[in-house]
Amino acid sequence: MKFTVFGIGSATPQLDKNPSAFLVQIENEYILIDCGEGTQYRLLEAKIKHTRLKTICISHLHGDHYFGLAGLLSSLSLNRRKEHITLIGPPGLIDILNLQFKSSGTILSFELNFIPTDNSDHKRLLDNGVFSIDSFPLIHRVPTTGFLITQKAGLRHLLADKLPENFPIPYIKKLKEGADVYDEMSGKTFLCSEFTSEGEPEKKLAYCSDTAYNTSMIPVIKDANFMYHEATFTSELKSRAEKTQHSTAAQAAEIAQMANIGMMVIGHFSSRYKEFNTHLAEAKEVFEATFLAEEGKTFTII
Numbered sequence: 001m002k003f004t005v006f007g008i009g010s011a012t013p014q015l016d017k018n019p020s021a022f023l024v025q026i027e028n029e030y031i032l033i034d035c036g037e038g039t040q041y042r043l044l045e046a047k048i049k050h051t052r053l054k055t056i057c058i059s060h061l062h063g064d065h066y067f068g069l070a071g072l073l074s075s076l077s078l079n080r081r082k083e084h085i086t087l088i089g090p091p092g093l094i095d096i097l098n099l100q101f102k103s104s105g106t107i108l109s110f111e112l113n114f115i116p117t118d119n120s121d122h123k124r125l126l127d128n129g130v131f132s133i134d135s136f137p138l139i140h141r142v143p144t145t146g147f148l149i150t151q152k153a154g155l156r157h158l159l160a161d162k163l164p165e166n167f168p169i170p171y172i173k174k175l176k177e178g179a180d181v182y183d184e185m186s187g188k189t190f191l192c193s194e195f196t197s198e199g200e201p202e203k204k205l206a207y208c209s210d211t212a213y214n215t216s217m218i219p220v221i222k223d224a225n226f227m228y229h230e231a232t233f234t235s236e237l238k239s240r241a242e243k244t245q246h247s248t249a250a251q252a253a254e255i256a257q258m259a260n261i262g263m264m265v266i267g268h269f270s271s272r273y274k275e276f277n278t279h280l281a282e283a284k285e286v287f288e289a290t291f292l293a294e295e296g297k298t299f300t301i302i
């Protein structure tokens with residue numbers, strides 16, 4: 001599982017800070033989370049194969065989180081995409097898109113499956129057998145949700161050189177699924193513990209978009225391997241954070257610490273900051289495994 005940062009900024013565009021957009025890679029598939037203005041350029045720069053982008057999640061309808069979406073979808077259509085896209089976001093999002101497409105006479109070349117979020121409760125929105133996506137309420141000036149993406153545990157790895165030749169394929173399937181196999185012909189039992197090793201463990205990624213200090217999400221994101229959390233301000237501007245319903249770096253770190261997160265990346269920095277050493281220092285004081293979001297940087301989640 002990988003997490004790539006496409007934008008570290010907030011509110012208005014800055015030359016050195018793109019607006020919010022993040023790419024999650026699970027096996028060969030991509031999930032885009034938020035889609036600020038210009039996100040399609042970031043996808044081009046990163047040479048992302050569009051056909052592998054199958055899911056887009058939008059946290060809320062402030063422009064710095066979704067103004068790039070209509071442009072991206074239009075371009076995919078102009079490129080004659082055929083594969084459907086699952087779009088997850090606030091209920092009003094689909095009306096906004098439909099109005100834009102209607103006004104420009106755009107008929108998408110692909111199916112857009114829209115799943116509305118609900119910011120009143122924690123909800124499972126998607127489960128495709130490989131990963132699931134949940135949304136959970138955040139505290140912000142418009143309805144906003146975070147996302148929890150869970151990559152399911154992989155099958156056990158087969159220790160093929162230990163098995164007899166021509167070992168039946170249905171038996172291999174059972175062993176990989178964690179079951180022991182009894183072979184009537186030979187009267188032998190093949191133990192899963194002897195002929196397989198542990199598969200990839202389950203991995204959880206929590207995305208906490210714009211939010212005021214929010215302890216109510218802790219039970220949902222508890223023990224996640226990775227968390228992205230906004231840190232628009234440093235503690236010096238705590239009252240400004242409260243007023244605008246954003247978080248300080250220290251508050252993000254408190255959440256990470258209480259939720260027993262593996263590692264945290266902070267971003268969504270206010271345009272008033274030219275560097276983020278204070279953000280990093282104050283977060284690390286509470287939660288050591290904090291990293292700064294950087295344009296184009298990829299974090300591997302282990």
Ligand SMILES: [Zn+2]
Nearest residue numbers: 060062140210
């Ligand atoms: Zn916002």
